[in-house]
Amino acid sequence: MQLRKNVTSVIEWGTLLLSTSLVCFFLLVILYEICSKGSAVISWEFVSSLPKEGMTRGGILTPIVGTVLLTLLTALFAIPFGVCCAIYLQEYAKSSWLTRLIRASIRNLSGVPSIIYGLFGLALFVQGLQFGTSLLAAGLTLGLLSLPYIITTTEEALLRIPNSMREAALAVGATKFETIKDIVLPSSMSGILTGVVLTLSRAAGETAPILFTGAAFYINQTSLSVNQEFMALPYHLYMLSTQHQSIDEVRPIAYGTALVLIVVVFFLNLTAFIIRYKYRQHDK
Template sequence: MMKRLSPVIEWFTLLFCTGTVLSFLIAILWDLTAKGWPSLSWQFITELPSEGMTKGGILPAITGTVMLTLLTAVLAVPLGISCAIYLNEYAKDNWLTRLIRASIRNLSGVPSIIYGLFGLALFVQGMHMGTSMLAAGFTLGLLSLPYIISTTEEALRRIPASTREAALAVGATQFESIRDVVLPSALPGILTGVVLTLSRAAGETAPILFTGVAFYINGSSGYLNQEFMALPYHLYMLSTQHQAIEQVRPLAYGTALVLVMVVFFLNLTAFYIRYKYRNNE
């Protein structure tokens, strides 16, 4: 049996690891902000790209990212929460349930590019959706499902069994106890998991690469049956594929900074939700 380290050594080890991670994070954010901040302006956020995407703004990419994230939420959140409720509250603890849970955990580790190829085969070609925001939304919805199911089920497990038994003891049905007692108590954890999952989906490039994203669209990206622009793919193209990479590099850094702000805002929303509900308990 290994001898446990002293609390002081454990504390310094934890502090060192945390400081190392934070130092890299601060260095990346500092470099990104220093190079991307000069490009940020009201015109950059509200205008369309122009002159071969060497000038103008990123409004279609922002609109497409927001619309795609909302579509992903509509497709994945109700189904994912419902699956988690069934697995945790209704399903019996047998080999089949354990196999389903193991499969969900394994799906969480599948590379996102595989989801993109699957979405291309199923939604774009098999269901004849074509390259569109709808096909990309379904693909990102599938990618998000394992994370939403896992985080929701974990939040439900944290609710003591005595809470359910108390609701049943006063005459509530199992459905009523879940709806009126269990879900409200688990809501902070569920919402936190959902928002963090959606923030990850908003930054994905590979799943939408084959299913609907476009390099440039002269107009709105808000139609479900059409191709769209998105911030992650826009950043990828400006950074690696544009014919005038050096000329558009400041725009690439500005796009990256906007994407980081969007993801940071979603993560901040998750932390605020958890803080608010903890104070209300």
């Protein structure tokens, strides 16, 4: 019996180790391919100059600015609504069939393909509200895509706070709102911020939702207007890799763009880990 358990344990751990090794191997191969070919074109001029001659020359300043503005718009829309919705569901809403239905709907929305959000954003923001193909329409579309993830991660962070902390605050005369503001939210801020940053890093790399709502093929100037079309790193990379008329000529720029996008997403994820680490050290 003991021998059988040992053999089963070895098989389970071996399968887990093999699966992990395969994933890490292919990840390293992809990163090596992008880094080795993208580093050849990375320079200050590449990241600080405008695209030229139909994206066959110049740099990627316009897509970088567009990606930053798009992420900021997404955050401004998704974070307040997502966090407030999670607080209401976890702290105020009573357990009923309606709240269970809302939670199930939110979790189902997390699994909807991003291109569906793009089509919905096209119908609602571009055509219905007549925002046109613009940075605003794309930011609101990505905000809708991000909402289910922010709501879920925030609700999970709030759920980890012991009820005894809430009861203690209420026992000394604090109102429910004061308890949430002064006790619950500060204690759960690590999980909330981590979920928010990871969600924004995912949104920054999305192509399908902005494909229909405002991303442009080529713009040789930077603009801070939210009512105009824009360039973004993921869409820029998609166009260079698959749709450009001179794919071989622009392939080095595509690898450089991919490397910059990976670095941006990496630092966003690193920020999430640093935030969690600092809040954990503070809690100790």
